[in-house]
Amino acid sequence: MNKLIATSQQPQSSGLRQFLSFFKANSLTHRVRLISGRYLTLRRIISWPLLLLCFLTPWFSWNDLPLVHFDLVAKQFRVGSVIFWPEDLMVLTWAMLAGAFGLFFVAMASGRLWCGFSCPQTVWTFLFIRLEELIEGSRHKRLKMDRTPWNAEKILRKSAKHFSWLSLSLWTGLTFIAYFYPLEAMANDLSQSDLAGMGLFWILFIAAMTYLNAGFLREQVCTHMCPYSRFQSVMSDKSTLVVQYDEPRNDCIDCQVCVHVCPTDMDIRDGMQLSCIACGACVDACDSIMEKINKPTGLIAFRPGEVTFNEALNLKQRPRLVGYAFAFVISVLLIGIEVSSRDIIQISLERDRNSLYRINANDEIENSFSLKFHNKTQQDMPIRLRIADNLYGFEISQPYFTIAAGQRQQFPLLISLALPDPDSHAQKLSNRTAIHIEVLSAEFDEPINDMNTSFFMPSVDEINPL
Numbered sequence: 001m002n003k004l005i006a007t008s009q010q011p012q013s014s015g016l017r018q019f020l021s022f023f024k025a026n027s028l029t030h031r032v033r034l035i036s037g038r039y040l041t042l043r044r045i046i047s048w049p050l051l052l053l054c055f056l057t058p059w060f061s062w063n064d065l066p067l068v069h070f071d072l073v074a075k076q077f078r079v080g081s082v083i084f085w086p087e088d089l090m091v092l093t094w095a096m097l098a099g100a101f102g103l104f105f106v107a108m109a110s111g112r113l114w115c116g117f118s119c120p121q122t123v124w125t126f127l128f129i130r131l132e133e134l135i136e137g138s139r140h141k142r143l144k145m146d147r148t149p150w151n152a153e154k155i156l157r158k159s160a161k162h163f164s165w166l167s168l169s170l171w172t173g174l175t176f177i178a179y180f181y182p183l184e185a186m187a188n189d190l191s192q193s194d195l196a197g198m199g200l201f202w203i204l205f206i207a208a209m210t211y212l213n214a215g216f217l218r219e220q221v222c223t224h225m226c227p228y229s230r231f232q233s234v235m236s237d238k239s240t241l242v243v244q245y246d247e248p249r250n251d252c253i254d255c256q257v258c259v260h261v262c263p264t265d266m267d268i269r270d271g272m273q274l275s276c277i278a279c280g281a282c283v284d285a286c287d288s289i290m291e292k293i294n295k296p297t298g299l300i301a302f303r304p305g306e307v308t309f310n311e312a313l314n315l316k317q318r319p320r321l322v323g324y325a326f327a328f329v330i331s332v333l334l335i336g337i338e339v340s341s342r343d344i345i346q347i348s349l350e351r352d353r354n355s356l357y358r359i360n361a362n363d364e365i366e367n368s369f370s371l372k373f374h375n376k377t378q379q380d381m382p383i384r385l386r387i388a389d390n391l392y393g394f395e396i397s398q399p400y401f402t403i404a405a406g407q408r409q410q411f412p413l414l415i416s417l418a419l420p421d422p423d424s425h426a427q428k429l430s431n432r433t434a435i436h437i438e439v440l441s442a443e444f445d446e447p448i449n450d451m452n453t454s455f456f457m458p459s460v461d462e463i464n465p466l
């Protein structure tokens with residue numbers, strides 16, 4: 001028994017120790033060197049607009065409402081004046097398909113370009129490295145400072161670096177949650193000491209994850225946690241662009257700069273590996289070295305895997321690539337069609353199940369319904385109901401309604417018909433008559449929806465004795 005306890009406890013403590021030593025050994029906070037070059041410029045061109053979009057969007061509003069809002073309480077997703085509801089599932093389906101096919105296309109055309117240039121893990125990691133370099137200096141200085149004993153400067157610089165990382169992480173957490181819990185509401189709740197507990201929890205959780213991922217785990221996320229690298233090989237073909245080292249050129253001076261700049265700590269000279277995120281840092285690094293030693297650049301470069309550039313550009317040989325592009329375009333078109341053909345007012349009419357009809361005090365035949373509206377817009381919507389081709393003189397008890405913005409509402413509705421005299425037009429009615437009701441914008445008198453129902457009444461034989 002003692003043995004069992006001993007063996008069950010031992011792996012736990014050694015596991016924790018192993019995890020801590022793994023974490024320490026793999027936190028590359030002092031190793032990665034930033035290098036300028038065309039791929040760094042390209043990453044900035046791609047990532048800065050995305051970062052600005054991500055951080056600034058929650059600060060904008062539209063018609064006094066947040067520009068983009070995932071409203072979990074009201075079960076709606078709002079972008080500008082367009083609101084998506086759970087019943088708009090098809091839009092989400094096409095959007096997910098478009099995203100998937102777009103990613104497949106990029107992955108097949110250019111390998112892990114998404115990872116190296118747009119993935120939040122990479123973008124935030126490079127932001128953290130940039131802050132680190134600004135505060136602690138170049139890689140060389142950081143290594144030197146790490147070796148020196150703790151002194152005032154080292155404490156100050158390390159504290160400043162972690163403070164900047166934590167501030168950026170907190171801002172990231174705040175920004176992410178602001179898409180669900182708008183900043184204005186958050187500020188109001190905060191001023192009244194009523195900040196939602198869950199909101200605070202998620203801000204701190206996202207901040208902690210950002211600090212841990214971009215500050216310490218970095219490439220471990222790409223190599224061990226991200227599933228994308230696992231199925232990337234399935235989506236590539238022999239023409240897919242990959243970062244390659246041109247070994248036969250024999251120009252390498254073994255300066256190691258390509259390794260120092262690699263965020264995933266790999267040596268591309270050992271051949272293509274799963275952990276390469278195609279960030280191009282080693283390409284920039286080696287090109288700068290080749291320029292210094294007056295050799296042609298391109299010792300490390302993005303090249304098609306097994307064919308020449310000209311062969312890679314021959315689309316006839318790449319039906320899967322063309323197929324992904326085609327599927328992406330179709331999915332985007334279907335999103336557009338689905339969004340533009342959505343009813344802005346959803347309306348349904350349900351018959352009162354207790355009685356098919358009744359004769360009211362005014363000697364009218366009456367059918368009662370329950371009218372359900374769903375206003376999918378952000379404006380109150382005054383509407384008018386009208387019975388189309390109303391030959392027999394049906395009347396709607398209340399033809400005018402105002403449906404509150406973004407609301408589902410229900411109203412009772414009566415449709416009535418004066419008891420027909422034997423000579424009237426209405427005598428020709430059967431005891432079940434189809435009715436077509438138009439829903440018009442009360443403001444512009446334009447049709448915005450319609451619905452069909454039936455009007456029940458007694459048979460003519462039953463009416464005449466009445």
Ligand code: SF4
Nearest residue numbers: 262276277279280282
């Ligand atoms: S090997 Fe080069 S391209 Fe791949 S991750 Fe490292 S630096 Fe980026």
Ligand code: SF4
Nearest residue numbers: 252253255256258286
């Ligand atoms: S940067 Fe270029 S020259 Fe330097 S080690 Fe890497 S491949 Fe060799």
